[in-house]
Structure formats: C-alpha cells, structure tokens
Amino acid sequence: MSNEFLDYVEDIADAMEKxxxxxxxxxxxxxxxxxxxxFSVVRALEIVGEATKRLPMTLRAGHPSIPWKQIAGVGTxxxxxxxxxxxRSSGMFVRQDIPKIKPRIEQILKDYAS
Numbered sequence: 001m002s003n004e005f006l007d008y009v010e011d012i013a014d015a016m017e018k019x020x021x022x023x024x025x026x027x028x029x030x031x032x033x034x035x036x037x038x039f040s041v042v043r044a045l046e047i048v049g050e051a052t053k054r055l056p057m058t059l060r061a062g063h064p065s066i067p068w069k070q071i072a073g074v075g076t077x078x079x080x081x082x083x084x085x086x087x088r089s090s091g092m093f094v095r096q097d098i099p100k101i102k103p104r105i106e107q108i109l110k111d112y113a114s
Contacts, residue, residue, distance in 0.1 A: 005059060006109065009051075009055070009112075010109065011047055011051040012047075012048050012105050015045070015051070016098045017102070018040070019045060019090070019093075019098065020094055020098055022040050023037075023041060023090075023091060028087050031087050031091075032087070042086060045094075046074075046075035047075070049072055049074040052071045052072040053072045066104050067101070
C-alpha cells in the first residue's frame with residue numbers, strides 16, 4: 001500500500017486541531033454571532049469528513065478502535081441545518097469526540113513515520 005494516504009491522515013489531524021482551537025472557550029452566543037468561527041469550524045469538520053472518506057479501507061480495517069463511519073459523516077449531516085443544531089453537533093464532536101480520536105489519528109502518523 002502506497003503511503004499517499006498519509007496526506008489525508010495529516011489533513012484530518014490538522015483540521016481536528018484547528019476545530020479544537022476555534023471552539024476553545026467559545027460560547028454559543030459567540031458562535032452564533034461570529035460567522036468566522038461558525039464557518040471555520042464547519043469547514044474544518046468538512047475537511048475531516050472528506051479526508052476520512054478518501055482513506056483506504058485496509059487502513060480503516062487496521063484501526064477498528066477509530067469510529068471511521070462517524071468521522072466520515074462529520075460535516076455532511078446535521079451540521080448544515082441551523083445554527084443551534086450546528087452548535088450542538090459540531091460542539092459535541094469537537095469537545096467530546098476529537099480528544100478521544102485525535103491521539104489515535106496522530107499514532108497512525110507516528111507508526112508510518114518509522
């Protein structure tokens with residue numbers, strides 16, 4: 001298997017990091033009123049979802065502890081409805097899921113770097 005997929009893994013890790021930074025300490029009112037935060041978080045999560053969809057199935061199968069299907073759906077489902085639903089969906093994913101998933105994504109990069 002070619003290691004070209006590592007570009008996508010790097011994109012996932014980078015976009016997750018940016019989403020965390022963008023939402024750190026942000027309240028719902030700030031999220032709602034600042035289109036830059038709102039747009040940037042949604043865009044970061046779209047990148048996460050799209051890059052995940054491009055990963056080889058063999059890589060996904062080799063890391064069953066990562067919820068690939070959930071990650072692939074990020075940015076395409078309820079994120080696009082209304083600001084309150086975007087806040088709930090993106091906020092939960094960024095604050096609850098990314099801290100659990102990102103270290104596993106970063107481990108993939110470390111494993112293939114050696």
